[in-house]
Each structure stands twice: as C-alpha cells, then as structure tokens.
Amino acid sequence: MKNHIAGVVALAGALGIVGSVQGANRDIVSIVGSSTVYPFATVVAERFGRSTDFKSPKIESTGTGGGLKLFCSGVGAGTPDITNASRRIKQSEYDDCQENGVTDIVEVLVGYDGIAIANSTSAPALTLSLTDVYLALAKDIPGPDGKLIPNPNQTWKDVNPSLPATRIEVLGPPPTSGTRDAFAELAMAGGAEGLPDLKALSELGAEQVDEIKAMMDKLGLNAGLYDTLVAKKGKAPKGKDIFVTVAYAMREDGAYIEAGENDNLIVQKLEANPDAVGVFGYSFLEENGDKVQGAIVDGVAPDFETIASGEYPVSRPLYFYMKGAHVGKIPGIQEYAIEFTSNKAMGEDGYLTDRGLIPLSGDELVEIQTNVKNLNFLEL
Amino acid sequence: MNSMSDSNRSNTTAAIAASLKKRYARERRFQWYGRLAVLTGFIFLFILLTDIVIKGSPAFTQHFIKLDIDFNTEVLGISQNATAEEISGADFSAVVKDSLRTMFPDVSGRKEKKALYRLISIRAEYTLRDMVLENPALLGTNAEVWLLAHSEAGSYLKGQVDASAPESDRKVKDIQVVWLDTLAKEGRTESRFNSTFFLSGDSREPELAGIKAALYGSLFTLLVTFCLAFPIGVLSAIYLEEFAPRNRLTDLIEININNLAAVPSIVFGLLGLAVFINFFELPRSAPLVGGVVLALMTLPTIIITSRAAIQAVPPSIQEAAMGVGASKLQTVFHHVLPVAMPGVLTGSIIGMAQALGETAPLLMIGMVAFIMDVPGGVTDPSTVLPVQIYLWADSPERGFTEKTSAAIMVLMAFLILMNGLAVYLRKRFELK
Numbered sequence: 001m002k003n004h005i006a007g008v009v010a011l012a013g014a015l016g017i018v019g020s021v022q023g024a025n026r027d028i029v030s031i032v033g034s035s036t037v038y039p040f041a042t043v044v045a046e047r048f049g050r051s052t053d054f055k056s057p058k059i060e061s062t063g064t065g066g067g068l069k070l071f072c073s074g075v076g077a078g079t080p081d082i083t084n085a086s087r088r089i090k091q092s093e094y095d096d097c098q099e100n101g102v103t104d105i106v107e108v109l110v111g112y113d114g115i116a117i118a119n120s121t122s123a124p125a126l127t128l129s130l131t132d133v134y135l136a137l138a139k140d141i142p143g144p145d146g147k148l149i150p151n152p153n154q155t156w157k158d159v160n161p162s163l164p165a166t167r168i169e170v171l172g173p174p175p176t177s178g179t180r181d182a183f184a185e186l187a188m189a190g191g192a193e194g195l196p197d198l199k200a201l202s203e204l205g206a207e208q209v210d211e212i213k214a215m216m217d218k219l220g221l222n223a224g225l226y227d228t229l230v231a232k233k234g235k236a237p238k239g240k241d242i243f244v245t246v247a248y249a250m251r252e253d254g255a256y257i258e259a260g261e262n263d264n265l266i267v268q269k270l271e272a273n274p275d276a277v278g279v280f281g282y283s284f285l286e287e288n289g290d291k292v293q294g295a296i297v298d299g300v301a302p303d304f305e306t307i308a309s310g311e312y313p314v315s316r317p318l319y320f321y322m323k324g325a326h327v328g329k330i331p332g333i334q335e336y337a338i339e340f341t342s343n344k345a346m347g348e349d350g351y352l353t354d355r356g357l358i359p360l361s362g363d364e365l366v367e368i369q370t371n372v373k374n375l376n377f378l379e380l
Numbered sequence: 381m382n383s384m385s386d387s388n389r390s391n392t393t394a395a396i397a398a399s400l401k402k403r404y405a406r407e408r409r410f411q412w413y414g415r416l417a418v419l420t421g422f423i424f425l426f427i428l429l430t431d432i433v434i435k436g437s438p439a440f441t442q443h444f445i446k447l448d449i450d451f452n453t454e455v456l457g458i459s460q461n462a463t464a465e466e467i468s469g470a471d472f473s474a475v476v477k478d479s480l481r482t483m484f485p486d487v488s489g490r491k492e493k494k495a496l497y498r499l500i501s502i503r504a505e506y507t508l509r510d511m512v513l514e515n516p517a518l519l520g521t522n523a524e525v526w527l528l529a530h531s532e533a534g535s536y537l538k539g540q541v542d543a544s545a546p547e548s549d550r551k552v553k554d555i556q557v558v559w560l561d562t563l564a565k566e567g568r569t570e571s572r573f574n575s576t577f578f579l580s581g582d583s584r585e586p587e588l589a590g591i592k593a594a595l596y597g598s599l600f601t602l603l604v605t606f607c608l609a610f611p612i613g614v615l616s617a618i619y620l621e622e623f624a625p626r627n628r629l630t631d632l633i634e635i636n637i638n639n640l641a642a643v644p645s646i647v648f649g650l651l652g653l654a655v656f657i658n659f660f661e662l663p664r665s666a667p668l669v670g671g672v673v674l675a676l677m678t679l680p681t682i683i684i685t686s687r688a689a690i691q692a693v694p695p696s697i698q699e700a701a702m703g704v705g706a707s708k709l710q711t712v713f714h715h716v717l718p719v720a721m722p723g724v725l726t727g728s729i730i731g732m733a734q735a736l737g738e739t740a741p742l743l744m745i746g747m748v749a750f751i752m753d754v755p756g757g758v759t760d761p762s763t764v765l766p767v768q769i770y771l772w773a774d775s776p777e778r779g780f781t782e783k784t785s786a787a788i789m790v791l792m793a794f795l796i797l798m799n800g801l802a803v804y805l806r807k808r809f810e811l812k
Contacts, residue, residue: 026663028753028760028761030664030665030761038750039584042584042750043584045750045752046583046584046585046752047502049752049753050506051468051506055753056751056752056753058665058749058750058751058761059749059750059751060665060746060748060749060750061748061749061750077663078657078661078663078664354494
C-alpha cells in the first residue's frame with residue numbers, strides 16, 4: 001500500500017517537470033538590472049499590472065553589470081526582456097550583446113539621479129570643488145613629493161585654505177550602495193582627475209605598460225598592484241584600472257563614516273551635528289530642504305534644473321534597455337515601456353517624480369517616447 | 381574477623397553517607413542549570429515573539445476613509461454611455477482629487493494639494509473604476525464610497541504617529557493631521573480587517589501589499605521539494621541500509637551524503653542556475669527550479685534521518701518476518717518501514733521546514749524579485765515567504781515595518797502547521 005503511494009507521488013513529481021518544460025513560453029515580462037532603477041521600475045510595473053490586462057512584470061535587482069550580462073546572454077524566453085542600468089551600456093557589453101544575437105536593443109533614458117553633498121542649514125553652506133572632495137575623502141592622496149601617502153587632512157582648511165577649519169566628518173553610503181558607486185565614480189574619480197599625475201595615469205592605454213609602470217613608480221604605488229590586476233582581469237590593465245583602484249578607495253580613519261543605506265538617518269545626524277557633511281540621493285535633499293542644504297560643487301548648486309541638464313557634476317543618467325527581438329513574442333514589453341515613458345509616469349508631475357526621479361526635459365521626453373513607440377534600435 | 385568486616389562496612393557506609401549529600405547537591409545544581417538554560421532560551425523566544433506580534437499586529441487592520449464621490453463625466457473625460465473600454469481608460473484619480481478638494485476647499489499650492497491627495501491610497505481609482513464597470517449607471521451620479529487610506533494616513537489613524545513630535549520627525553505633516561482629525565470627527569474613517577494582506581500579492585504601496593503570492597510560491601516550491609526529496613530520500617535510505625553491500629563504494633557514498641548535508645545552501649543555488657536554468661532551460665524565478673534546488677538541499681537530511689530510523693527498528697522484527705518466509709522486500713515494506721515511519725517523517729518534516737526558511741539558493745535562480753501576481757502553477761514566476769520578508773524589510777517606506785512582522789507571523793503559523801502535521805502523522809503511524 002505504502003509503496004504504491006510513494007510511486008504515485010514520484011510519478012506526479014516527474015509529470016510536473018515534463019509538463020513544465022513544454023510550457024517554457026513566458027507571458028510575463030522579465031526585468032533585471034540596477035538596484036537604483038529598481039524602486040522606479042517596480043512602481044511602474046505595479047501600475048502597469050493594475051491598469052492593463054497584462055500580467056505585471058517581474059523585476060529582479062541584480063545590479064547594472066549583472067543585469068546587462070544576463071540581458072546580453074541571448075534571445076529567447078530564458079533571457080530577460082529588459083534590463084535597468086544606472087549608467088550607459090559599455091561598448092564591450094554592446095559587443096557582447098551583438099555576438100550573442102541580441103542585435104535589436106532599444107535604449108531608454110528614464111531620468112537622472114543626483115547625489116548631494118550637504119550639511120545642516122545651521123552652518124554656512126559649503127562651496128567645494130571635486131578635487132576638494134577627493135583630497136578630503138580619499139584613502140591615499142599625493143604627498144609633497146608626488147608619492148601617495150595616507151590622507152593627512154584633518155580639517156577642511158587642510159584641504160583648501162578657503163574652507164572652514166572644521167573637522168572632516170562625512171556621513172555617506174556603504175560600499176553595497178549604488179549611491180556609493182556613483183559617488184566614487186563621479187565625485188572621487190572626478191576629483192582625482194583634477195590632479196595632473198593621476199589624470200595622466202588614467203589616460204594611459206593597456207599597451208603603454210612601461211609608462212604605466214613608470215607612473216606607478218612616480219606615485220609610489222606597489223608594483224605588485226599591476227600583477228594583481230593582470231591576474232584579476234586576465235589581461236593587461238589600462239592606466240584607468242589602476243587609477244580607479246586609487247581614486248575609489250575611501251579613507252577608513254573615521255573621517256568618512258558609513259551611515260548605512262538609510263538616507264533619512266544621515267539627514268537626522270546632520271541636523272544634530274552642524275559640522276558634519278552628508279552624501280545622499282538628491283530626492284532626500286529636496287524633501288528635507290528645511291534642514292539641510294546642498295554644497296555648491298564645481299560652482300553648481302544641486303537643484304532640479306542643474307541635475308536634469310547635467311551641469312551639476314555629481315549626477316548620472318538612468319536607463320533601461322529593451323530587447324527588440326522579444327517585442328511581439330512576449331506580451332506587454334512595449335506596453336510596459338510606453339507606460340514607463342508616459343507623461344503620467346516620467347513627466348514633470350508624474351508619479352515617478354514623486355518617488356524622487358529627476359525627469360527629462362520636455363524635448364528629451366518626446367524623443368524617448370518616439371524611440372519606444374517606433375522601436376528605434378541603438379547603434380554603438 | 382567478623383568485627384573487622386563490620387567496621388569495614390560501617391566505614392564504607394559512612395563514606396557513602398558523607399558523599400551522598402554532595403552528590404545530591406550536585407544533581408540539584410545540575411537540574412537548576414538545566415532549568416536556567418531552558419528559561420533563558422524561553423525568555424529569548426518570548427522577547428522575539430512579543431516584539432514580532434506587537435510590531436506585526438497593526439498590519440491586520442487598515443483604515444478606510446469615506447468620500448462623497450461625484451462620478452462627473454466631464455472630470456472623467458468620458459460620455460454618459462461610455463463603453464467598458466473607455467471606462468477602463470478614464471482618469472478616476474481625478475474624481476478622488478475633486479472630492480478631496482471639495483471637502484477641503486481652502487487647500488492651495490502644489491505641495492499642499494499633493495499632501496491632500498496622499499491621504500487616499502492609489503487603489504481608490506481602481507476601486508472606483510471597477511464600481512463603474514460593474515454598474516455604468518453610476519456615471520453622472522453622486523455616491524458615498526469607502527476608500528482605502530494611504531499607509532501614512534493609516535498609520536496616523538492607527539495611533540502610531542505621535543502628533544506632538546516635531547513635524548520634521550514624522551511622515552504625516554501637521555496639515556494632514558488636521559485633515560485626518562476632521563475626517564475622524566465627522567465619522568468618515570473606519571478601521572477594518574486587512575483582507576488585502578491575505579488576498580493580494582506584493583506591492584510598492586504598503587497598504588496594498590499582501591502575502592498571498594509569496595504564500596502560494598512557498599506552497600508550490602515545497603510541493604515540488606516534497607515530491608522529489610521524500611521518495612528519493614526514503615528509497616535511497618532503504619537501499620543503503622537494507623540492500624546495498626558494505627564496500628568501499630557505499631562507504632564513499634555515505635561520506636559524500638554526510639558532507640552534502642553540511643554544504644552551504646548558496647552552492648545548491650549556483651548548481652541550480654548552471655544546470656536547471658542554463659542547461660535544461662527551465663524558466664527563471666519558477667517554483668519548479670526552486671523546489672528542485674531545495675530538494676537537493678534537503679535530500680541529505682532526509683537520507684540521514686531515514687537511515688537512522690530504519691537502523692533503530694529492532695532486528696527481531698526482521699528476523700521474525702524472515703522466519704515465517706517473507707522475502708527481503710516484503711520484510712522491508714511490510715514490517716521495517718512502517719515501524720521506522722515516524723522517524724522518517726520527522727526527518728522529512730525537519731528537512732522541509734529548513735527548505736521553507738531558505739532564501740540564499742533562491743537568489744541565484746531569480747526568485748528574489750518583485751512579483752505582484754499570484755502564481756498559478758509551478759512554472760509561474762514567484763517568490764517565497766522568507767524572500768518576501770527580506771524584500772519588505774529592505775523597503776524604504778515606513779509602512780512595510782509592520783508588514784514585515786506580520787509576514788513573519790504568517791511564516792511561523794505555516795511552520796507550526798507543518799510541525800503539527802508531522803506530529804499527527806507520527807501518532808497515526810505509531811498506532812499500528
């Protein structure tokens with residue numbers, strides 16, 4: 001009796017697997033990609049699912065790089081239809097896509113994300129250059145002889161005589177955060193490029209091995225770093241790769257404090273401590289304008305217009321990429337993209353703006369909407 | 381001679397009597413340590429549970445706000461005899477906004493208006509749309525409708541917001557407090573049981589988020605896990621214990637099984653990604669793949685416990701069966717397995733409970749995702765309960781804190797149910 005039951009159970013399991021393999025066609029849009037775009041994409045997915053007859057898309061937060069890798073792995077129901085990205089697709093990723101038959105890609109710019117460097121309104125507003133930010137927060141900075149030394153700067157005045165003599169105390173996101181990545185890429189690297197030696201290093205190509213090594217020597221970098229990068233990448237690194245390891249390293253002596261992913265918490269701490277400076281997404285600056293003020297960076301104050309126009313240096317565009325080959329095969333892809341780019345979502349008063357997305361200008365939006373409607377494919 | 385042994389005996393008795401007290405004391409002390417250990421564990425459990433229940437219980441109610449809705453065709457932008465399609469496309473949020481503005485006419489400015497509209501959940505427009513779709517005669521008329529409150533307004537109405545705190549420290553602003561107090565005074569607010577929490581899937585709006593999709597996902601995943609792990613595990617255990625020859629090969633297999641039981645679960649997720657998704661091209665995010673991966677993870681547990689249970693069956697039962705001429709197969713299935721069944725079931729349920737709480741391997745196969753729709757089968761995309769808890773705990777919106785705790789309560793209820801089933805089955809089999 002019992003063995004019969006076991007047999008039936010096993011058979012049912014086996015049948016389930018066979019049945020499912022036959023039904024491999026999807027009727028749900030599959031989205032992967034950036035964790036920065038995830039909160040916006042999920043809101044669109046939800047509204048889309050509620051207001052249309054399509055099933056609401058499923059969205060995984062895999063990070064921009066991971067998302068593009070999955071996206072470019074091929075065409076078919078097993079691969080995602082859309083990937084979100086908090087930067088533009090790289091040439092290498094585009095080539096990877098082409099190689100795997102993902103030739104028809106629609107690029108959709110959805111808006112901007114600014115990163116504010118702010119302090120309490122009870123203290124005077126800061127005016128910083130990106131180089132000031134780098135010199136204040138980098139783990140190692142070039143010393144008087146040009147060699148990298150552990151960051152000796154204790155006060156803002158040490159960094160730049162025109163700044164106040166308050167201790168450097170910056171509250172910012174931890175390495176797991178997308179905001180941190182963007183901050184490192186835009187502010188730290190941007191600031192490091194303001195220093196001649198580091199800028200020269202970043203411009204050297206992979207074939208200029210001797211120049212790279214000479215520059216590393218000049219900066220007092222351990223030659224072992226080059227070999228480590230060779231081992232990690234499996235090929236000769238560019239000067240940029242070495243530059244990045246130097247520029248992205250934040251100091252760990254207490255001047256930069258990882259305050260967790262909770263930007264609200266940073267705002268509260270800034271309010272309590274007028275000497276502290278915080279790094280967080282622009283939407284929190286806007287929401288808490290009565291408590292904190294954004295620093296003027298490279299002469300530009302962070303506000304709606306300067307971030308949207310790209311004038312404010314610590315801002316980045318947000319994208320998603322759509323697989324043209326899946327449109328018409330998997331229901332709802334294009335309709336989802338149309339919903340995402342509609343005025344009621346991405347427009348100036350749209351529901352995504354309420355969630356902190358900095359919208360495109362009117363002309364840009366119209367162009368993106370046409371791209372989505374006509375499926376204009378990306379050429380790189 | 382006699383007196384010698386007598387004195388010896390009395391010496392021994394004295395020594396025993398002397399040490400007796402010490403030994404009793406030692407035993408008492410040990411009992412107290414034991415009680416203390418149990419008590420400590422219990423206190424921790426109690427604190428954890430109270431915390432979860434206190435945080436989670438508000439999630440089971442939600443507030444509704446009564447509005448006078450004017451289904452004005454002009455505001456909706458459709459004609460009096462609009463088709464169903466036109467009604468579906470109409471802007472029902474406009475009538476909600478209209479109604480709020482009529483109720484609080486002195487609200488001006490973009491920011492204040494936005495704050496006013498934020499009192500009502502975005503579900504309102506879909507509720508109204510469905511009402512009109514069902515009864516198109518409503519167009520052009522007025523009606524009093526109970527609409528779901530926004531989670532922030534709801535948290536104020538639930539008394540979770542301290543209105544005396546500085547305005548900047550809370551999500552509900554002073555002006556909203558005034559509106560909500562007015563609404564409450566007019567009897568326009570009502571607390572109801574939160575059926576949404578059990579009847580809908582995930583959402584980015586805390587007041588609309590529900591557990592159903594994750595619950596079904598967990599059910600489907602566990603179904604697949606059970607269908608694979610139980611028969612395979614029990615049959616392997618029987619074969620290894622009763623039929624397999626003892627040689628190097630079976631020793632090797634045994635060592636491997638024991639090793640597998642200790643492999644971190646994420647490794648099974650990587651295996652699932654490489655084999656089932658990339659090679660067999662099974663759908664991503666599906667309970668089928670999740671179930672198979674978790675089955676692989678629970679197999680060693682089931683095999684090891686089943687083997688132990690089979691080993692514990694008294695040999696006399698087997699010998700008696702063999703003695704009256706039963707074959708080996710008959711002995712195993714008619715006599716050994718029924719006696720071992722309670723142990724086998726306990727092991728399987730422990731394995732299943734482990735699988736129910738697992739998230740790490742599911743990350744790799746795409747089950748950690750935002751999925752709104754309730755899955756209808758093992759190939760539909762879905763998440764599971766612990767993943768839902770993780771996703772909500774990670775959400776920026778305050779309203780998700782209580783949902784997280786409530787979801788933990790549901791998960792624990794699920795576990796208690798499974799363990800209850802195990803106890804019941806064990807009792808049934810023991811009666812035989």
